Amino acid sequence: MQTLNTIEEFRKTKAALPGSWGLVPTMGYLHTGHLSLVKRAKAENDLVAVSIFVNPTQFGPNEDLAAYPRDLDQDLRLLESLEVDLVFNPTPEVMYPPNYQTYVTVEHVTKVLEGASRPGHFRGVATVVAKLFNIVGAERAYFGQKDAQQTVVIRRMVKDLNMPIDIIICPTLREADGLAMSSRNTYLDAEHRRAAPVLYRALNAAKEVFDRGERDGDHLRSIMRGVIESEPLAKLDYVSAANATTLQELDPHPAPPPSQTAATGEGVLLSMAVRVGKPRLIDNFLYENGQWLTGEVAYHR
């Protein structure tokens, strides 16, 4: 495994390694969820590149950029053990040199949910992912369902800008009590860690009524809100029951029965953001083609 810090070095090293490439973009502080993406990339490509870059343009002025957890040595040890071929670990100056002024803006799907709470976040995400795609030149890129809106934004960008890359979405890995794995879980103290699975419980409560045929958006949202509000250590940012493609909220009127929903291919995304002590946690369940998504999904160019 080689670790490269500049675009020139990365391209030169990659050019000497022929074969199909899979890319796993990350911000480091790797956990089992990240590693599941790397394993999937290893299985489906001749060679794998992992980027580790805490991207400043996707953090708001009052967010945790400076405090974002980092442990490069440990990350490199983990990636080495998975036999990753190349690690791209640039500095902010390499990615955004002086006079940098080009950004990628995906319009409608970035305005709601995380985009409403974190203005500019997806402009930063789309920009850095477009740059990584251009720098690495992989055949396939791997993302986690954990960041559901990010997967929608990136798929939209790839389609709209005709990027020659397949996007593979991998399932969310969870702790034994249902808490979605996240680098930010490290901010949880013991008391808040015990409270954090409330997101998973809320999603399951909505899933249960959904499975009994409920399609009223208000009812699904109020069930999730009720579970979150029952946990005194949790502070709700938003809950959402939305169309999985447009990310527009499901309306309160009775929607078509499940069979029809499946037939039209209209997925439903249940999602939420909740502050549990210090960290702001996100989680989601995705219902598509008549079932809850549990495996990986490939979107071909």
Ligand code: AMP
């Ligand atoms: P991050 O380092 O947070 O930017 O995450 C890098 C990639 O790992 C993103 O595509 C995330 O969606 C994915 N990821 C993060 N947490 C998980 C998880 N618990 N399960 C699966 N993938 C994840």
